[in-house]
Amino acid sequence: MSDEQKYSPGVKKYIKEAEKFLDQKKKALERTKNFKFDTIAVHGLYTVEEALNLNQGAVIEPLYLSTAQAYRDSDELEAALSYLIPTWCYSRFANPTTYYLEWALALLEGYQTGCDTSCLVTASGMSALMLAVDCFLVKQTNGPEKINFVSSIQIYGGTFQHFSVRKMQERGIEVRWVHHPEDLEEWESKIDENTRFLFSEAPSNPQLSFCDVKALADLAHSWDIPFIIDSTCATPALMRPFAYGADIVIHSLTKSITASGLAMGGALVSRKPIVTKIKNDHPLFKESFAEYVKFLPFRDTGPAASPTNALFALNDLRTLRSRMDLLSQNSEKVAGFLEQHPRVYQVDYLGQESFLYHPLAKKYMKLVDSDDGKGHEINRYGHLFSFRVDGPPQNARKVFDGFNLIMRAGDLGRIKSIATIPAISTHLQQGEEARANADVPPQMIRLCVGAEDPDDIIADLDQSLNSL
């Protein structure tokens, strides 16, 4: 019996109705894909028809706090719970508000990359990361005992802990660290047939290291494995890794994307299809990885974003491009000031020509839909950087404690300027040796510049540095 015959006339009626709806969605998607970045960011897939027909004309995407959807009858319930029609039966794995955010992110990350994409929004960046990597660390029938993956060591402190403790110590999965993510030969030397994926962060937090995105994607693909990249600090306004072959992009939405600092969130975005040699019978695994994760592992583990958080993220996302432009320009000005300051012995900013990772950042970080007058996009380097204060670590603490305007917090990506000392905060847990390996000395202050007038930030830094 074919699937078609199996269903009762009542269920079939709902499938037919859904086809009409899906057709409309498809048309909306095609239309939206032709819009510019800012237009997609402002509207996403929330169309006029959707507002009028489904949401009482609400101009802004409504916040659906309800945990579940009610159905008209048993036939609709059956169709929905068999995934035969679009539904959001239960908020742990689908919610209309979160869905608008997922589509906006999928479209922005896929913008002008030539790739179709899908996206899953999660409760936090860490849960998006966990869900993405876990799918490739599964046991395979007749597979090897020992598996590994290769990762840059210059990554977010939480990701380092996740890899070194949760994966290596607790599960015996070997993490092969790459110390110089810009060095392709180092990556090559760490891969073998039991390597499940390559992972990097670009730009990395807080070291601002970079990698050759295209070269790493090509290298991964030559081994039939995916390249997973965390580009939280770039955001799709400054870099879209799918254009260079990356398979999966991870974001902490908690950072620059939700710059207001009002919500936590994460996103797993994937291209269609991804490269992998993992055997998984589910057709979506390769074809639409983010959707696969959403319908299966995510459903079964539960790190769902709260719809309120999704709406905050969606709201901030609308102005992402212009905001990243402004914040990058402010950072350039502040970094320029610090470079000249006699109490500062090192400034690490991607926009600085002398910085080790500048050439790679210059190649990849460009403000989307900008024009330098000669038909090229303008480089913008984000709003994260670090500087190192002369003398013993106490000096850095003194400067840090002297800020009047800049907030002292482990946070970043905000509309407000925020600073931290990574060695005693974000990178505390990993220990001195790992910090030395990752080049996070106690003299380093990480600064993420906000949307204040940069002259006021400079004045705050100046008074504090001069108090030494």
Ligand SMILES: *Cc1c(COP(=O)(O)O)cnc(C)c1O
């Ligand atoms: C903060 C951060 C994460 C983790 O995201 P959460 O939303 O805090 O869970 C992952 N990667 C990078 C680069 C980050 O800065």
